[in-house]
Amino acid sequence: MSTEISITIIDQNGLQQQLQAPTDMGLSLMEFLKGNDYDILATCGGMALCATCHVEVCSPTDNMTEPSADEWAMLDTLPNITNSSRLSCQLRLDQLPEGFTARILGDGLSV
Ligand code: FES
Numbered sequence: 001m002s003t004e005i006s007i008t009i010i011d012q013n014g015l016q017q018q019l020q021a022p023t024d025m026g027l028s029l030m031e032f033l034k035g036n037d038y039d040i041l042a043t044c045g046g047m048a049l050c051a052t053c054h055v056e057v058c059s060p061t062d063n064m065t066e067p068s069a070d071e072w073a074m075l076d077t078l079p080n081i082t083n084s085s086r087l088s089c090q091l092r093l094d095q096l097p098e099g100f101t102a103r104i105l106g107d108g109l110s111v
Pocket residue numbers: 030042043044045046047048049050051052053054074087088089090
């Protein structure tokens with residue numbers, strides 16, 4: 001079984017990039033994005049408490065886990081929530097489908 005998936009990320013400037021994401025390291029999408037120098041504050045360190053890691057999932061969400069009650073509660077505070085908003089700290093790379101695509105909507109240092 002492959003230990004990488006191909007994902008596409010669109011940053012706050014609309015720049016689209018395809019990345020190979022490891023599925024065997026227990027990383028969240030937020031940790032992976034920060035590790036790839038995306039501009040995400042992630043102030044709470046992945047506790048679903050700051051919402052600065054907000055992303056909009058652009059690929060089909062059929063096979064993905066549903067947001068937890070905590071994640072929903074935090075997403076609900078956002079002015080720019082969409083139908084497919086998620087907190088990237090609550091998405092584990094090993095649970096994402098091949099071809100996953102997301103747009104970063106959260107606050108970065110330069111926002
Ligand atoms: S890093 Fe704070 S909610 Fe995701």
